[in-house]
Amino acid sequence: MKNIITILLIFTLTLLGSEKNNYTIQEQDLNGKTITIENDNYKIFKFSKRITDIRLSKSDILSVIFLEDKKNPLSKIKIFAKKIGTANALITFSDKTTNLIYFNVTSDIRDIRLLINDINKDIKITQINDNVILKGKVKNNKIKNKILLLLKDALPNAKVIDLMTVEHPDKMVRLKLYVVEINNNEGETIKNNWSFTGYNKGSTSIDITSSMLNAVTLSGGITAVANNLGSSFNTGLTLNYLKTNDVANILDETTLITLENKASNFLAGGTLLIETSGVSADGQPITTISEVTYGLELNINVVEITNGKYVNLEIDTSSSTLDSANGVGSMPAKKEKSIKTNVIIEDQATIVLGGLISNTNSKDWEKIPFLGDIPIIGKLFQSKAFREGKSELIFFITPTIISTESNNQVSQYTKLKDRIIKTKKSTNEELHKQRVKDILDI
Numbered sequence: 001m002k003n004i005i006t007i008l009l010i011f012t013l014t015l016l017g018s019e020k021n022n023y024t025i026q027e028q029d030l031n032g033k034t035i036t037i038e039n040d041n042y043k044i045f046k047f048s049k050r051i052t053d054i055r056l057s058k059s060d061i062l063s064v065i066f067l068e069d070k071k072n073p074l075s076k077i078k079i080f081a082k083k084i085g086t087a088n089a090l091i092t093f094s095d096k097t098t099n100l101i102y103f104n105v106t107s108d109i110r111d112i113r114l115l116i117n118d119i120n121k122d123i124k125i126t127q128i129n130d131n132v133i134l135k136g137k138v139k140n141n142k143i144k145n146k147i148l149l150l151l152k153d154a155l156p157n158a159k160v161i162d163l164m165t166v167e168h169p170d171k172m173v174r175l176k177l178y179v180v181e182i183n184n185n186e187g188e189t190i191k192n193n194w195s196f197t198g199y200n201k202g203s204t205s206i207d208i209t210s211s212m213l214n215a216v217t218l219s220g221g222i223t224a225v226a227n228n229l230g231s232s233f234n235t236g237l238t239l240n241y242l243k244t245n246d247v248a249n250i251l252d253e254t255t256l257i258t259l260e261n262k263a264s265n266f267l268a269g270g271t272l273l274i275e276t277s278g279v280s281a282d283g284q285p286i287t288t289i290s291e292v293t294y295g296l297e298l299n300i301n302v303v304e305i306t307n308g309k310y311v312n313l314e315i316d317t318s319s320s321t322l323d324s325a326n327g328v329g330s331m332p333a334k335k336e337k338s339i340k341t342n343v344i345i346e347d348q349a350t351i352v353l354g355g356l357i358s359n360t361n362s363k364d365w366e367k368i369p370f371l372g373d374i375p376i377i378g379k380l381f382q383s384k385a386f387r388e389g390k391s392e393l394i395f396f397i398t399p400t401i402i403s404t405e406s407n408n409q410v411s412q413y414t415k416l417k418d419r420i421i422k423t424k425k426s427t428n429e430e431l432h433k434q435r436v437k438d439i440l441d442i
Contacts, residue, residue: 039081
């Protein structure tokens with residue numbers, strides 16, 4: 001029984017202490033000061049002098065009652081917040097002195113404050129009516145956006161004033177993009193003679209020969225090898241080697257720079273002006289010019305960088321092709337094809353995409369004027385190998401994380417320049433092995 005009484009006594013004292021710490025304001029120079037109270041809550045004020053009069057400017061926002069104090073009667077009051085807004089209280093004491101105290105009644109965001117302080121303890125939150133002001137330092141924009149989203153969900157009607165400063169800015173991502181035509185027929189020999197039986201990436205042994213031999217085409221084998229090797233796969237050297245052996249035709253090489261959580265766009269195409277003939281309402285012949293867009297488009301969104309080493313990419317690729325066989329008059333129909341994918345890829349690793357354009361699309365090339373002038377597509381459709389189904393269009397995308405605080409591309413170039421290899425066309429087996437070593441960075 002004594003133990004129960006002791007526990008209850010401790011619990012009661014804790015509650016009293018909590019009320020004193022959270023709600024009771026002892027006498028101090030309150031004249032002209034602003035006190036913030038959460039809506040549906042109160043604060044207790046304790047003065048050393050007897051109060052003779054209290055006048056509230058807005059009784060719909062605040063209410064006041066006297067609390068019993070036997071030692072010093074009429075010196076302790078409770079002010080309760082009834083609704084969000086601002087008001088003031090003019091308090092007159094027995095010695096004829098006064099205190100004018102301003103009150104700011106805000107939403108009750110005590111739980112939100114605790115959550116935000118758990119996320120970032122350096123953030124200070126101030127409320128003025130429906131305005132929530134955030135001050136302090138956050139480590140990065142991820143944390144900042146997390147705090148802003150939390151407030152938006154919890155207080156949808158509040159106006160958030162963001163005065164936070166970010167210590168470390170977002171990282172940039174350099175996206176290296178190659179658009180390549182790979183001749184799988186010509187590359188059959190290279191695929192079947194990929195002469196390395198193993199490669200160690202860290203503690204993992206990778207059978208590169210199996211990756212190649214098990215693939216149906218050279219492009220499929222390259223895709224498998226790139227996926228297995230990650231950042232150890234050197235796209236530039238690979239394509240350079242295939243190009244010198246007339247296996248790859250690099251149609252475009254582009255570098256895109258974007259920020260984390262931002263999208264970048266690549267477009268290769270154009271607008272065709274098609275002349276069509278018709279008859280007006282009164283039977284007169286008329287000629288109209290119509291626009292038909294045609295081309296390749298890649299939208300690459302860097303969703304997030306994880307652990308400073310992995311890049312989360314959303315890739316949306318689309319192609320619009322013309323189909324004169326199903327058109328009306330001289331106006332061709334348009335076919336559209338798109339691929340959407342989401343990948344998490346290692347920094348400086350390469351993702352390989354294909355299958356966006358088929359050789360059947362090239363049959364319309366000769367039928368439509370100026371189609372050969374469109375970037376990439378024009379060159380591709382002029383390729384005899386592509387039109388005969390011997391080659392295909394492949395995208396190589398390599399993201400590289402660039403820290404804005406330690407961006408030193410000059411030193412990176414100095415380290416890499418000695419690895420640049422000039423190659424010439426050769427079928428020599430030893431040269432082939434050396435090139436593969438260079439490509440795999442062995």
